[in-house]
Amino acid sequence: MPKSLVGQLLLLVAFTLLIAQSVNIFLLYRGAQDQRLFGASVAAAARIAGELERMDNARYEERRTRRENRRRNRGALPLVSDGPPVLPEAIRLPRIEERAVLAFQNLGADVKSIRAMQTLRIPEALTRSVIGDRRGRSLASEIGRPMGRERKPPSISGYVVLSVELSDGRWISIASALRDNNPRVLRSLLVQTVVLYLILLIPLIWIGKYISRPLRELTGVADNFQPGRRDRVEESGPPDTRRLIVAFNKMNDRVGSMLDEKDVMLGAIGHDLRTPLAALRVRVETVDDDAERERMIAVIEDMDRTLDDILSLARLGRSGESSEATDIRALIETVVDEFVDQGLPATYVRGDRNIVNVRAVLLRRALRNLIGNAIKYGENASISVDKTEDNLCINVDDTGPGIPEQEIPSMFEPFVRAEHSRNKSTGGSGLGLTLARAIARDHGGDVTMQNRPEGGLRAKLILPDIQAGD
Structure with a gap:
């Protein structure tokens, strides 16, 4: 999921539009399929209706023979037989049959029953009774090309066979070819989807930026x-x-x-x-x-x-003091020397030189508080420095009894001391750790405490954003 407001808004709109367009594509596809069937059945019904009208003429058989001779190479002549054509893998089309019944009733044609089937292949008897099977020849003709017609017509994907039973028991059947227009329909729907996305998402991107820009500025001011x-x-x-x-x-x-x-x-x-x-x-x-x-x-x-x-x-x-690049090693040595000059057991394991952007007076005070606590409650203080990729950690270790784990969080609260007697001779006001943590957090770091496995307590002053080191 995108984290920005604009990204989430665009994702929601795009997902909703995708669902709506998928439903639209499905409905249009179903409509196109039904339209193909109805169009083919209408052509077949019209051809049969014309044949029924001719059958009323006394010279029907003679004229049909002449038409068969003329259309031997053109096809689309209804098949008159004693029974409906056999279509083993055909699918019955009840809706087409219902419409055909109404159409023949409106024409006044005397028919007993109607059968409409959809099939992929037609029997040999119907090969000359197919409407639209030779459409490709006319479209690919020399005359059709200059007039802008398609050079290659859609392929035939099946046939609709309409059979009508007459009152004398004979059947008139004709097939109508189904052209596969799916690629054309899908291309148009794809173009429509792309256009809709452009029409909707481009304004939404602008609106999202219009809304999020002042929010980003507000967030930046709040963070800083x-x-x-x-x-x-x-x-x-x-x-x-x-x-x-x-x-x-x-x-x-x-x-x-x-x-x-x-x-x-x-x-x-x-x-x-x-x-x-x-x-x-x-x-x-x-x-x-x-x-x-x-x-x-x-x-x-x-x-x-x-x-x-x-x-x-x-x-x-x-504080009126501004941050400046400070040598942490020299700062620690200065603070440790203050305790050593007073005869207190404080040692510093001298390490590499690290330059950090800090307020030196405040950081010096935080170190004094941590070292002073270690000497008061842990008998001595040993200072070392660890450096990670992003942080500089100043460790203040002692060899005292440590602090119960459940009491460590409360040690940072104001006026709380590890020595509960409140005797001034054994401790201060209880603000040392609170002040040290506040100073560290003011620099973007923190102060943590943990009991050491070998005994004693470790107070860790963490400083982020190392500027340089050598």
Whole structure:
């Protein structure tokens, strides 16, 4: 099945037209066949009716003898016999017989019974009593050719034999040749079908493109939608499509306005919360008890980090940072060095250089979150890179206890932590994995987690669209 609207519309119309034309061809073919039979039977009945009229003349036998001598080479003289001709493989034609009865009644002819048969071959007795068997000679004559007649007439496909029983018991029989016009009829029907397809499908192709073009533009804008960008679709196409485009443009404007309002609100929240936190930090410095002061400072810093994670997650997709070609190997080394400088067990298996089009600041933050989780919950972090044809996968492995399979999906939900005690000394706010996955998906990738067979957990950051590598 075609996937496009135009393709499906054309396929439906073509299939429907094919069914309708097939029925039409069948009916026309049946009609042509019946017309052949009726035409042949009418010629035979007319010839017999003329013969019956001549039989009323007293000098009939003498004149028939003279006609037989004249038509010895021309044929089409009715056969007068004591019985109907024997036709072993003939098919009875009741409808022709009924019509012939009415015709002879209207002519006032005195007949006892009528028999109409269709056969492929005629007996020898009827060879001189066939109407239309020599038509080919006249059509192929020197006179017929210049007048535009066919050089080769249709072949004979059978005969209609009409036999009439007279009141004295004699039978008058005559055969009429059936010409096979099927090739001519089929050619005309084929031409008719092609013309119908052209007449219907060409306008439908134009209409389909007229409808689908604005829909394709609308789909492209929807697929490339970015928060903060208010791309508008030009209003075109039929009225229904125009109303859809108008509704989409209005929705796009409303979404943009809501995001703008959200950014303003987040900026106000960040300012209103960070200002008192900074003031509180200054006041905490005056506390004399060193242990108490350090605990208070740790709480303030944790609140500041949590606030920063929340704001970063809320503003994701509206970042002012543009994508640029970045050496992933150098980026990983920078992040790993930050943990190593703090004395934390993080290692990187240096691989090939890979250039990927990313927003480096956001990607660095996602890696910090994944490596930090591996060190907190899995005791260490080992980073490696796998490259496929379409993706670049950054693997962060640990040797910890792992996570039950049924709990892995929930780990990406906000404020969910693998350590359920909510103890700040053993974990963060529960936004690290959520933010890392959001950053990866903002790049068109994803973050997945799975337990390793040898023990521990693997977090995989997937980045698509590798630009270059060496």
